[in-house]
Every structure is written in C-alpha cells, then in structure tokens.
Amino acid sequence: MAPIGNHTFRATGITAYLENGGALEHAQSMAAHESPRTTKLYDRTKERLTRDEVERYVSDRPPPCSIARSYNVSHSTISRLVA
Numbered sequence: 001m002a003p004i005g006n007h008t009f010r011a012t013g014i015t016a017y018l019e020n021g022g023a024l025e026h027a028q029s030m031a032a033h034e035s036p037r038t039t040k041l042y043d044r045t046k047e048r049l050t051r052d053e054v055e056r057y058v059s060d061r062p063p064p065c066s067i068a069r070s071y072n073v074s075h076s077t078i079s080r081l082v083a
Helices: 006-019 024-031 036-041 051-060 064-071 075-082
Strands: none
16 A cells, blocks of 8 residues: 555645545645646546446456365455455
C-alpha cells in the first residue's frame, strides 16, 4: 500500500471536486497552482472503475466455493483472500 501524505489528500480533494462537476480552473485556484497542468497531475478521475467494470470482473471469477474445492481449503479462507 502506498504511503498517505499531504499530496494524497490534495489528489482526493481535487478528484472529488472534479467528479462533482467542478471546473479545472477553480480547482487550480483552490490548490494555488500556477499552471492547470499541475492541477491535472492530481486528478485521479480516470483511475476510477465503473460499476460495469467491477461487475464484469466479479462475473468472470469463479465462485469462492469452487476455488476452495480446487485447492482443498475452507470457503472462509478463500472469502478472506478475495475480499
């Protein structure tokens, strides 16, 4: 897991603002960036998964009980690992 620091919070705030319809120019001003290019570096909106992407990923995976049978481990162990 990546360390959490002040830039993580800035990225989270800028991303949330832009996802909720905020303008890049206003985010730039709030972050006190001289250039909009700097503000774009903090924009993580393209890294988000859509609900369709998540559902496609989950539907492509075998159910935990079939994995448990294949590897002779308990269902609860597999559930903890894939959660």
